[in-house]
Amino acid sequence: MPNIYFNSQKIPFKVGQSILDALIEFDFKPVYSCKKGVCQTCMLKSDSSQITQSQMEVKDTLKVQGYFLPCQCYPDSDISVISPCSEDITYDMQVSDKKLLTQDIVQLKLVFTSDNRVFIRAGQFINLKVQNDILRSYSVANTPEKDGYIELHIQKVPDGKMSAWCFEHANIGSALSMIGPFGKCIYLSDFKNDDLVLIGTGTGLAPLIGIINQALSNKHKGKITLFHGSRHFNGLYLHQTLKKLADTHENFYYKPCLSGEIPQTLADENINNGRVNKVAMMQLNKQKGDYKNIRFYLCGHPEMVKNMQKMAYLSGAILSKINADPFEYTAY
């Protein structure tokens, strides 16, 4: 009799039985609802090739991470599966580089201290832990797999413990640990021909620039439009880099937006005045593009993300093509 290894626990099963039914039979109390492959509540993760048939209804960005529906999975030999929330393994890391991007944003580069194989995609986030008790989420700003390090952009938060550590105490060689990665705000090579619209406020730019660089190095064919919003000009912290990127890639468009007043000195910078979601909706409507063909990436201020997601959906965008990552700031 073959076995399912569920979070490493061994469960014998009968060939012809679904993984979900085996988990129910052996009283593992899995979460499930319809058992018909519709509701997706029973979703688990595996790297086995036996899950392919049970991934038909799973969203593409989850599929590549090994998510599948155990109610639709009938393996015929041993298989290891895990519940998505069991990834509580911490990895030791250290700071390999530190640079102030602005007065309020610091860039850290992190490397693993031991030979770990953690596959982190551009656009995902990790939970960072320092001094054993401070834990915060940060999006990666690069493609760690390619670069060999993780890049983070950390916004200074008044009274924020983690940002204080990053600004004041972090030095090259400082130790910290990470949990993750998490998040499905990612780019896949299947998206090559899609038009991408990326909208971010503040350091919500970090995951977006990771995705953009990955798409460009993948020789993305569709149009890539980035709207980056801030109140003040120094919040557009990659302005020069992004301008240069737009000059050298004909399918990449950079649209900086300031919600505050635009000073005369910036008159030549082609900055849009207004909140980034409003500017984006206005320009998208003007182009009369078909919303259902656009793939959205929204990161940053939760109100902006929520409003933009709703407006895009009501304008005809497909919800599974709207990747939303609201940044909830912890003010302590």
Add this chain to the structure above:
Amino acid sequence: MSNSLFDSIGGKDAVNAAVDLFYRKVLMDESISHYFESVDMEAQRDKQKSFLTFAFGGPNNYTGQSLREAHAPLVSKGLNENHFTAVAGHLQSTLDELGVPEDLSSQVMGIAAGTINDVLNR
């Protein structure tokens, strides 16, 4: 399950075709949209999908109790019969838009109408 309402209406495909039409109508209706706004729109859409699966006579785990618990916080924020009727109206127009024959759509509307006491916590 042959000739069940769920199969006649088109099963999972019918639910998939209906869910965005229905959810967009609900979100665009300002008299009710605030009850449906959620940061996690995908989760909210999945709930609409389970509801439609239920109303289309499909496999589901809807119980009177779960409907009651899910809507109780909304009832305390003023959810009433007018809101229920508005949502039902959007369901009807979704079915009409999809060209669901009347004998089937009236069965769907019947199932939906049967939830009123649980939804309004009466």
